[in-house]
Structures are given as structure tokens and as C-alpha cells.
Amino acid sequence: MLPPILAYxxxxxxFDFGVTWITPRQFQRQIQWLAENGYxxxxxxxxxxxxxxxxxxxxxxxxxxxxxxxxxxVLPILQQFNFAATVFPVVEYIGKQxxxxxxxxxxxxxxxxxxxxxxLSAAGWEIGSHSMRHAYLPGxxxxxxxxxxxxxxxxxxxxxxxxxxxxxxxxxxxxxxxLDCARELGYRSVSTLGQELSCAKTNAESSGSDLFVFxxxxxxxxxxxxxxRRRVQAPADSRREHARQRxxxxxxxxxxxxxxxxxxxx
Numbered sequence: 390m391l392p393p394i395l396a397y398x399x400x401x402x403x404f405d406f407g408v409t410w411i412t413p414r415q416f417q418r419q420i421q422w423l424a425e426n427g428y429x430x431x432x433x434x435x436x437x438x439x440x441x442x443x444x445x446x447x448x449x450x451x452x453x454x455x456x457x458x459x460x461x462x463v464l465p466i467l468q469q470f471n472f473a474a475t476v477f478p479v480v481e482y483i484g485k486q487x488x489x490x491x492x493x494x495x496x497x498x499x500x501x502x503x504x505x506x507x508x509l510s511a512a513g514w515e516i517g518s519h520s521m522r523h524a525y526l527p528g529x530x531x532x533x534x535x536x537x538x539x540x541x542x543x544x545x546x547x548x549x550x551x552x553x554x555x556x557x558x559x560x561x562x563x564x565x566x567x568l569d570c571a572r573e574l575g576y577r578s579v580s581t582l583g584q585e586l587s588c589a590k591t592n593a594e595s596s597g598s599d600l601f602v603f604x605x606x607x608x609x610x611x612x613x614x615x616x617x618r619r620r621v622q623a624p625a626d627s628r629r630e631h632a633r634q635r636x637x638x639x640x641x642x643x644x645x646x647x648x649x650x651x652x653x654x655x
Contacts, residue, residue, distance in 0.1 A: 391436055392443035393621050395450050396561075396582050396605040401458045405496060408609045408637070413462045419608070419617050423448060424470040428621075432515045433475055433555050433578055437601060448621065450474040451580065451605060453519055453557050454487065455506070457499045464512065476501070476509060477519035477557035477580075480541040489523040503548050510549060517555030517580075518542055527564045534570050542574060554578065561605075561638050572600040580605055583638025585631070607634055 399410035431447045450467075452459060455478030467474060482489055484502040501509075510516055518541040520526065526534060538556065545553045554577040558567065561582025568586065571579050578601040579586070586602050606620050623630045 390443060391603070391625065392431060392447035392449055393623075393625075394433075394436075394580070394603050394605040395448065395620070396557075396580070396607045397450070397452045398454055398607075399456050399458060399498060400462045401456070401498070402462070405498075406492070408611055409607070411608060411610055411612070413466070415610075415612070416463065417466050418614055419612075420466050420470055420472060422614060422618065423621070424472070430467075430472040430474065432473070433517070433580075433603065434515060436603070437577055449603075451557065452476045453582075454479055454523075455483070455501045455519065456487070457501050457505065459501060460505055460508070464509065468512070473513040473515075475515040475517060475555065476506070477517045477555070478506060478545075479519045479521070479523045479559075480544050481521045482523075506549060510551060515555065516545065516549060516551065516553065517557055517578075518545060518553055518576075519557045520559050523559045525560060525562065526558060526567045527562060531566070531570075534567065535574070538570055538574050538576070542576070555580065558582070558584075568600060568602070577601065578603055582607055583634040606630060607637060609637065 397411070399405065400413055400416045401410060402413055427446045428448050429446060430450055431443060433449060436443065436449065450472065452474060455476050459476065478501060479489060482500045483506070484500060486497040486499055488497070506516060518538070521537045521541045524537060526537070529537060542553045554575065556571050556576045556578065557580040562584050563579060563581065563586055568579060577599065580603045582605050585604065608617065608620065612620070620630065
């Protein structure tokens with residue numbers, strides 16, 4: 390059995406339009422609840438290497454996009470409880486603002502710099518790829534997809550001097566073409582959000598597969614401590630949690646369409 394895998398995006402005290410963020414106070418309460426109830430974090434790589442399944446009360450915490458607010462808002466809270474996480478930066482926007490995203494009223498957030506990614510790595514965090522430009526990967530041609538996943542992996546490895554084996558799909562979506570390309574390029578896992586992707590074998594019990602698909606559960610602004618507890622404790626095959634995540638992920642279609650318009654009309 391895999392442990393619950395949580396997916397966060399932005400943790401910040403500034404108001405942001407949309408639901409894919411939470412406040413530092415919410416995050417503090419959630420992590421404190423995990424610690425008080427005996428949970429401990431493990432890495433995605435631990436899920437790959439474990440042949441007997443996750444130990445009791447294990448949980449994986451991941452952050453998509455790699456916003457700079459992770460350093461002041463998240464790292465101290467996790468360190469307080471001896472927790473660590475995985476971060477998936479958008480490689481072309483490292484050290485830049487999130488102009489890949491569609492933001493109402495022009496609200497922008499800065500991404501982590503290279504030095505800050507190194508700091509997180511030194512603090513025990515895993516680092517993976519969230520693609521080069523946060524493109525909708527199933528919409529790319531085979532050549533574009535290969536270039537995106539290859540370059541994002543290569544650049545991260547060259548700058549950080551670590552192996553990059555985990556890929557988080559932008560918008561949480563992919564298809565078999567994306568899985569095949571990721572496997573070919575040496576990724577060992579692909580993380581989704583709201584999509585039940587599968588390849589030949591998809592979890593840590595499938596020891597014969599060289600690519601694993603991790604299905605995560607997003608944590609959002611509207612989550613109360615009660616709903617957060619339910620998210621953590623729900624069984625892996627919970628239809629309620631799956632339906633909830635699919636409904637929330639549906640609203641990312643607007644950004645996907647907006648980003649696709651230049652390709653349609655060029």
C-alpha cells in the first residue's frame with residue numbers, strides 16, 4: 390500500500406484568486422495535526438524502493454510549481470516537526486514570476502531561485518520536474534514533448550548536481566504518450582492530480598515496472614481541518630475523494646484553453 394500523497398501549490402498570506410493556495414495558518418494547523426497524530430513524512434523515492442509497502446502513518450507531501458513562498462512560509466513549519474517534502478519547479482521560470490499562469494488582475498508570484506532549490510535539497514527535500522513551461526503535455530507534438538521533458542530534467546540535474554527521476558504533470562494531466570516519453574527519458578515516477586492514469590504497472594507493489602504513477606490528493610483554500618483529516622485518512626480507492634479531485638481539477642481547463650489559443654491560431 391502506498392501512503393497518502395498530498396499535493397500543495399502556493400502557501401502565502403497574500404490573497405490570491407482561485408483555490409489552489411492555502412494560508413500559512415492553515416498549513417501550520419495541518420502539519421501540526423499530522424505530527425500530533427503520529428504521522429511522519431517519507432519521500433517519493435521511498436515509495437519506489439519499498440517492496441513491503443509504506444510503514445504505518447507515513448505520508449508524502451509535494452508542492453507543484455515551486456513558488457518562492459515555500460522558503461519563508463513552509464520550510465520552517467516542516468522543520469519544526471522534522472518533516473520534509475518534494476518540490477516540482479517549472480524549470481524555465483526558476484527565479485522568475487509565474488507568467489505561465491493566467492492570473493486575474495495581474496497578480497504574480499515569484500518562483501524559487503536556483504540557490505533556494507539547493508537550500509531545500511540540502512534540507513532533505515526531493516526535487517522533481519514540473520516540465521519546462523507548464524504546458525499541457527498531451528497537447529504537445531512528440532518532438533515538443535520529448536524536448537520539454539528532456540530539457541527540464543537535464544537543466545535541473547546540471548544546476549543541482551542530483552538525479553531527477555520524478556515528474557509532476559502540469560494540470561495533473563497526461564496520457565500514454567506522456568508516460569512512454571517519461572519512461573524513455575529515465576523518469577521513474579509520474580505524479581497526477583485528478584486523473585486516473587495508468588501504465589502497465591502503476592504502484593510500488595509492481596516491482597517489474599520501471600515507471601510508477603502516483604495519484605495525489607490536492608489540498609486547497611476551502612479545506613477545513615476536518616476535510617483535511619478526511620483527505621489523509623480516506624482509503625486509496627475512495628470514490629468520494631476521486632470525484633472531488635476531478636471536480637476541482639476540471640477548473641484548470643480554462644488555463645489549458647487559454648494557453649492553447651496561440652497554437653490554434655498561429
